[in-house]
Ligand SMILES: Nc1ncnc2c1ncn2[C@@H]1O[C@H](COP(=O)(O)OP(=O)(O)O)[C@@H](O)[C@H]1O
């Protein structure tokens with residue numbers, strides 16, 4: 107796939123982005139352009155920089171070098187708030203809900219960027235935009251959990267809450283860091299079905315780190331391979347060969 | 363021979379070897395042991411740790427332990443004083459929470475994003491909390507009694523200030539130690555730091571904060587009793603009066619009441635804490 111120049115539909119753009127933690131490079135000079143509506147799988151062994159890449163796009167981390175653009179605007183010019191919330195939302199493998207709050211509060215959290223401080227405060231006492239919250243939980247298949255304490259839910263149910271929060275947020279780009287890694291295969295596919303249908307029915311862009319090549323081929327349109335922080339390949343999934351995957355995950359790379 | 367590695371690790375990553383000892387546990391242990399030895403040698407012990415003339419009174423005092431004053435009249439006084447002590451402790455701890463919570467939030471630095479605001483803010487509020495708890499409640503009590511006279515307000519303020527210093531400092535630590543992942547997710551949905559505090563930090567910190575507050579409430583009961591020694595009433599004042607008259611049987615009744623009170627609060631607070639953390 108040729109990436110030359112930014113087309114008007116480019117929603118995420120990374121220009122030679124590097125990220126270092128205490129001098130150690132987690133990501134080294136990665137350039138990438140993602141168009142609206144694409145479903146991109148980020149592949150790579152553990153420690154290869156997948157989470158770092160997603161965090162840079164989410165604005166959770168700032169690049170050490172290079173630039174990140176969202177919808178044509180530099181991310182560095184946006185601070186947390188409604189503008190960023192409309193562009194990107196993110197879910198993680200686990201631990202990113204507030205376990206002590208009830209499910210409804212964790213769903214409402216998706217709206218915090220748009221709500222005033224006063225409304226946010228009131229929402230802790232009584233449900234705001236209850237119809238939206240109920241609809242989101244309905245969509246992810248756990249409407250009966252509205253008032254339940256989040257920590258009482260199973261791992262799969264918590265992932266559904268995280269998806270309901272993304273539905274409440276309504277961002278144009280959805281980032282998911284190993285969204286189904288801790289689940290058994292059948293459940294993982296159920297949840298991927300749900301995530302992908304939520305994303306595609308509203309024309310959103312999905313960027314997700316995934317471990318399974320089966321899931322990559324089934325749900326994604328494009329595969330990006332990372333190894334030790336550098337881009338190994340960037341292919342449409344149809345062109346993703348077992349050869350390329352083997353090289354990506356190989357522990358001892360064959361030297362040329 | 364090491365094989366040449368294909369890693370992208372930059373050369374700066376190699377550790378600074380000098381820093382390790384000073385940052386490590388070895389150094390800290392050495393420092394603490396040295397401090398302990400120094401503190402033991404710098405106390406003036408005199409010829410004997412116990413004053414020989416005091417042994418007689420100590421004997422009398424302990425003999426009274428088995429025959430405390432249980433007359434109805436005196437028990438009424440004990441209950442009244444115990445009630446007063448509890449009231450001081452409750453009022454003091456409530457005021458301490460009211461002061462300590464906002465100060466703790468400010469001292470945790472969680473509301474500031476820019477380090478130019480954050481660093482001096484944390485330092486300033488931590489210093490304030492430190493100063494509040496550096497002075498013992500008894501000293502605060504003398505100070506307030508001098509300022510406003512023997513009134514309940516003096517006892518309550520005297521309790522509340524050092525306790526707010528302790529609570530605020532612990533609240534700040536608890537707020538800082540909350541797991542980061544949920545907070546990151548809240549920020550990713552556009553929440554400002556104050557919304558992150560309301561929606562993430564406080565709900566996650568609340569069980570620990572409450573549990574610690576209850577633990578401090580036990581301590582406040584003891585402190586409130588001590589408050590009595592400066593004359594504002596309660597168990598401490600009665601203990602002091604009975605001691606002055608050498609009525610050891612009364613002293614023991616009062617001590618037993620204090621022990622019972624502390625045990626009661628301990629039972630109640632450990633029940634509440636178990637409930638909170640389950
Ligand atoms: N906050 C951090 N501090 C220090 N090093 C980090 C941090 N986050 C990631 N790293 C390092 O960056 C590299 C890439 O990490 P990550 O993006 O989490 O990889 P992946 O998600 O592919 O497993 C790893 O070597 C990791 O140790």
Ligand SMILES: [Mg+2]
Nearest residue numbers: 156157158283
């Ligand atoms: Mg990761």
